[in-house]
Amino acid sequence: MASYNLGPTNILKVASLIDENIENVSWLEIEEKLKTLKGEDLNLTDSVSYTRGQQAIDYVGRVKEYYQLMSAHSCVQPKDQLIFF
Numbered sequence: 001m002a003s004y005n006l007g008p009t010n011i012l013k014v015a016s017l018i019d020e021n022i023e024n025v026s027w028l029e030i031e032e033k034l035k036t037l038k039g040e041d042l043n044l045t046d047s048v049s050y051t052r053g054q055q056a057i058d059y060v061g062r063v064k065e066y067y068q069l070m071s072a073h074s075c076v077q078p079k080d081q082l083i084f085f
Helices: 002-006 008-018 027-036 052-072
Strands: none
Touching (some): 002 008, 002 027, 002 052, 008 027
């Protein structure tokens, strides 16, 4: 989901900053790293006080909340883990 918002290449760059084997990187690790990166680190332009990393974090959070809401109103058991690949 973050790849949709920030771009797959940028998410892969962030994952590779955390671990060379990007398949071992979790969303929580990416989220923490995005909080510390500035736009210049990924060649992205930041708004005055709202970084692109924070935009991606907020987007994923809103989608997860919506998913949980929709799951609560359906007969399908929600999945706890979402994969970013």
